[in-house]
Amino acid sequence: MMHDQTPIRWPAPAKLNLFLHVNGRRPDGYHELQTLFIFLNHGDWLEFEPIPGSDQLTLSPAIPGVPDEQNLIIRAARLLQSRLASPQGAHIRLEKVLPMGGGIGGGSSDAASTLLALNRLWKLQLPRSQLQAIGLTLGADVPFFLCGGNAWVEGIGDIIAPLELEHALPGARFAVVKPAAGLETKAIFSHPLLKRDCASATIQGFAAAHYQFGSNALQPVAQTLCPEIGQAIDWLASKGLQGRMTGSGSAVFAPIAQSVDLQDAPQTWQVKMCNNLRLHPLTEWASDGEIKG
16 A cells, blocks of 8 residues: 655665675676675665756765766666656755665665655656666666565576565664775676685575575675775674675674674774664555565
């Protein structure tokens, strides 16, 4: 059932990859992956002010070093504009909370929430499947942020299976650490030492181990390219926590089962305590394949 009242501020939650396996490389250069995405109760916020009769799009504040033609928020809005019968524009305000280059989905999540918001505000009424197809042209992670719930994802990010109730994850608390240094995703996937032959995983195997399942196949190469990732994992280990990189880094995370003091992290690191979510907070804003909370 769709909401009747449009929100003023639209959340764009962070994600974690609980594991990430690389199963092969396709002839077109893309990699076949398996991963489990979950949402966190932490993220960016977006506000939208529609401009009827104009195709003007503005984003404030501007993101330093990211021109409009590369900004996923503006690109998402323009892709929706191309489907309008009459001109519509918007003033968009971004409250940027998530660090860039962390592997926690900030830009992809912003793009997905933009698609959801403007699809409603501009009265396009595109179904979820069409929004996901648009999202895939923006980035491999964007369709996940439109699927509604935590999901098992394969292929290049285009094969998405929301977790069924019997595989639902228990509630958990996580420490998420973003070191100051970052790295380019392309540098990891093009690295000759990247392990590209992980054994095929199953959702049943994951369900038996949950937060202890598998590994992140990108992590060894990422640690070579960005030693701070290893330093962050070692720091978590010193607290009795088992850390792992999320996505292509450089952020790392660890489930927390007991009280732990994380106040002594290096000042240049960002440390956040988060909880997992079963559903995206905007799951009801797409009209097909709806997941009931």
